[in-house]
Amino acid sequence: MSTKRFSPAISGAAGALPLFIPAIPFAFVFGVVVANAGIPEWLGWSSSPIIFGGAIQVTLFTLIGEGASVAAAVSAALVVGARHMLYSVALAPQFQHQPTWFRWVGPYVLIDQVFVLSQLNPIKEPDTFRHYFLAAGFTFWSLWMLFTAIGVVLGPAIPASWGVEFAAPVLFVSLMMAASNRPDKIGAAILAMIITYLFAELPNRAGLLVAVFISVVIMLLITRRGQR
Amino acid sequence: MIVTAIILTGIGSYIMRAFFIFALARYQFPPIMLQALEYVAPTVMAALVISLLTTPNGELAAGLPEIAGLVGTAIVAKISGNHILSLITGMATYWLLGWIM
Numbered sequence: 001m002s003t004k005r006f007s008p009a010i011s012g013a014a015g016a017l018p019l020f021i022p023a024i025p026f027a028f029v030f031g032v033v034v035a036n037a038g039i040p041e042w043l044g045w046s047s048s049p050i051i052f053g054g055a056i057q058v059t060l061f062t063l064i065g066e067g068a069s070v071a072a073a074v075s076a077a078l079v080v081g082a083r084h085m086l087y088s089v090a091l092a093p094q095f096q097h098q099p100t101w102f103r104w105v106g107p108y109v110l111i112d113q114v115f116v117l118s119q120l121n122p123i124k125e126p127d128t129f130r131h132y133f134l135a136a137g138f139t140f141w142s143l144w145m146l147f148t149a150i151g152v153v154l155g156p157a158i159p160a161s162w163g164v165e166f167a168a169p170v171l172f173v174s175l176m177m178a179a180s181n182r183p184d185k186i187g188a189a190i191l192a193m194i195i196t197y198l199f200a201e202l203p204n205r206a207g208l209l210v211a212v213f214i215s216v217v218i219m220l221l222i223t224r225r226g227q228r
Numbered sequence: 229m230i231v232t233a234i235i236l237t238g239i240g241s242y243i244m245r246a247f248f249i250f251a252l253a254r255y256q257f258p259p260i261m262l263q264a265l266e267y268v269a270p271t272v273m274a275a276l277v278i279s280l281l282t283t284p285n286g287e288l289a290a291g292l293p294e295i296a297g298l299v300g301t302a303i304v305a306k307i308s309g310n311h312i313l314s315l316i317t318g319m320a321t322y323w324l325l326g327w328i329m
Binding site: 018019021022039043046047050051052053056057060064070073074077078081082083084085086087088089090091092093095096103104106107108110112115116119163166167168169170171172173174175176177178179180184185186188189190191192193195196197200201203205207208211212215216219220223224 | 229230231232233234235236237238240241242244245246247248249250251252253254255257260262263264265266267268269270271272273274275276277278279280281282283284285286287288294297298301302305306309311312314315318319322323326
């Protein structure tokens with residue numbers, strides 16, 4: 001019957017669930033930021049469906065809370081989110097064999113975790129890829145809508161001393177290891193860490209883009225040379 | 229004013245995610261480009277970890293609990309391939325060392 005069409009959707013949702021756990025404390029951090037900025041809860045929450053990107057939303061409201069202009073807050077938030085352009089490039093080959101509607105809908109749920117999930121076991125078959133991607137993406141989306149709603153209501157009640165924010169770097173280390181399934185990818189990751197540290201003073205995590213670019217170029221030079 | 233900021237950021241972040249998917253919809257990727265794209269996931273994740281652990285002044289804001297927690301996470305992630313297990317390891321190490329120290 002339809003089990004074959006169903007399974008990529010289920011595995012997409014199942015892959016997304018554990019990766020959402022670290023986003024839960026972040027939803028509460030978001031709630032605190034909205035409260036500190038003096039923005040009504042519903043208006044702060046509306047950024048979840050409109051923007052759908054945790055770090056982007058937090059940056060925007062942090063700066064608005066500090067009294068920044070709309071232009072300054074928006075541009076800083078977009079620089080923080082600029083890594084999504086890299087995801088857009090990296091997924092372009094897989095989106096080439098997809099229907100147009102999916103090219104419109106897919107990017108809306110293209111976040112860090114969904115991107116890494118889609119890269120772990122690159123799915124060649126277009127229908128399978130689409131079902132997997134949408135299931136993972138909208139599982140995250142639904143949970144983010146729910147938990148940011150809880151976050152704006154309860155966020156200010158969670159004490160900062162719990163250190164739950166540390167779940168974010170822990171998640172990204174876990175994703176980094178999952179995505180580094182070859183020695184050259186581990187090498188690329190280590191290079192990116194060092195270079196990010198060297199460029200850490202650049203504002204709004206712009207050093208991230210520089211580090212990714214330089215480490216990818218270095219890895220291409222090393223591996224191409226090795227092949228000759 | 230806040231509504232404008234939210235909508236502008238929403239449009240901007242959607243365009244960033246969609247742009248290359250549309251722009252490169254018919255592009256024939258050369259092998260070197262496909263190889264470069266394979267490095268995007270590990271390098272962006274690695275860069276995110278460091279940017280979360282550095283202050284805006286470029287200083288590393290991580291002590292022994294943080295570093296031990298992340299090394300533990302990396303080892304368990306590599307061995308088990310299980311995100312829940314590596315998350316528990318990382319957080320438990322971080323909390324335990326933070327509590328002892």
